[in-house]
Amino acid sequence: MLASGKTPAGTHRPIMVEEILAALKPRPGDFVVDCTLGYGGHARELLARIQPGGHLLGLDADPHELPKTERRLREAGYPPETFTAHSGNFAGLTGYLAAFRIGAASDSAVPALADCLLADLGVSSMQIDDPARGFSVKLDGPLDMRMNPTRGISAQGLLRRTTPAALEEILADHADEPRSRDLARALAGGDFPTTKALALAIRSASPRLSGPESELTVRRVFQALRIAVNDEFSALEMFLRQLPLCLNPGARAAILSFHSGEDRRVKKSFEAGLRGGLYDEISPEVLRCGPQERHENPRASSAKLRWVRRAGA
Numbered sequence: 114m115l116a117s118g119k120t121p122a123g124t125h126r127p128i129m130v131e132e133i134l135a136a137l138k139p140r141p142g143d144f145v146v147d148c149t150l151g152y153g154g155h156a157r158e159l160l161a162r163i164q165p166g167g168h169l170l171g172l173d174a175d176p177h178e179l180p181k182t183e184r185r186l187r188e189a190g191y192p193p194e195t196f197t198a199h200s201g202n203f204a205g206l207t208g209y210l211a212a213f214r215i216g217a218a219s220d221s222a223v224p225a226l227a228d229c230l231l232a233d234l235g236v237s238s239m240q241i242d243d244p245a246r247g248f249s250v251k252l253d254g255p256l257d258m259r260m261n262p263t264r265g266i267s268a269q270g271l272l273r274r275t276t277p278a279a280l281e282e283i284l285a286d287h288a289d290e291p292r293s294r295d296l297a298r299a300l301a302g303g304d305f306p307t308t309k310a311l312a313l314a315i316r317s318a319s320p321r322l323s324g325p326e327s328e329l330t331v332r333r334v335f336q337a338l339r340i341a342v343n344d345e346f347s348a349l350e351m352f353l354r355q356l357p358l359c360l361n362p363g364a365r366a367a368i369l370s371f372h373s374g375e376d377r378r379v380k381k382s383f384e385a386g387l388r389g390g391l392y393d394e395i396s397p398e399v400l401r402c403g404p405q406e407r408h409e410n411p412r413a414s415s416a417k418l419r420w421v422r423r424a425g426a
């Protein structure tokens with residue numbers, strides 16, 4: 114199944130693992146922050162490399178998947194002394210680190226700073242594969258799309274309340290949708306209780322598109338809505354501003370992004386940090402996965418990896 118390019122349902126394949134390990138250079142004793150724990154695939158690789166003495170703090174905004182991942186990593190042999198799972202949005206990273214104390218240092222008033230930090234943006238395969246989460250263009254389910262279903266409004270709620278002008282901006286800005294105006298007019302204010310209902314409405318709003326073009330349009334609209342529902346660009350910008358404050362001198366951070374809006378923000382922030390002396394090294398160019406990984410895991414083909422090193426070592 115893995116070799117044929119499919120990811121077993123309910124799991125997630127970590128992307129560009131070798132490249133991430135080469136960028137982060139985890140060592141025994143390191144304190145690692147995985148800002149997007151997901152299924153725990155990257156975390157597991159990092160945990161194996163920071164023992165003995167290391168600790169990994171895994172954050173995730175998704176309170177539904179997090180306990181399952183925590184259980185899996187405990188069963189894989191990582192007790193609370195080596196691994197902490199925390200439910201939260203990386204937009205508030207400095208707050209979590211200020212409150213976090215590791216083992217013997219638990220009395221210390223000094224916030225824990227990371228030696229390695231990873232953010233693997235977007236959604237996991239488990240989230241997409243679960244129809245009840247409403248992310249999937251293929252599976253029918255309630256039109257939700259919230260990574261944390263206890264916060265904010267669902268995609269159904271957003272579409273119901275939005276205006277054509279606001280939706281046009283979301284579609285153009287979050288997914289480079291070329292037909293954003295027509296689609297926004299057709300969809301804004303509508304009530305689409307399910308993913309299928311929305312996909313049907315998108316297809317009927319673009320009757321002249323060929324089958325594949327129409328499916329691409331459906332994907333772009335879903336992507337744009339997901340980004341808007343979860344306020345993903347604001348969270349990323351807040352995280353990027355805090356990042357230098359969360360790293361020890363000489364620490365390394367890597368970010369895996371999946372579309373141009375994310376990568377543009379990461380690149381701009383890393384370059385500004387290098388110019389401003391916050392970072393003393395950044396990846397000279399964006400890194401992409403190799404042909405074998407692209408073949409084995411189609412989701413990896415859009416991944417873009419960038420890394421930085423905190424100045425002051």
Ligand SMILES: C[S@@+](CC[C@H](N)C(=O)[O-])C[C@H]1O[C@@H](n2cnc3c(N)ncnc32)[C@H](O)[C@@H]1O
Nearest residue numbers: 127149151152153154155173174175202203233
């Ligand atoms: C691509 S998956 C990460 C997969 C993970 N690296 C692995 O190996 O299993 C992205 C994860 O990030 C989480 N996420 C997305 N935005 C987030 C945010 N702003 N704060 C915290 N977690 C977030 C999602 O809930 C999802 O679980």
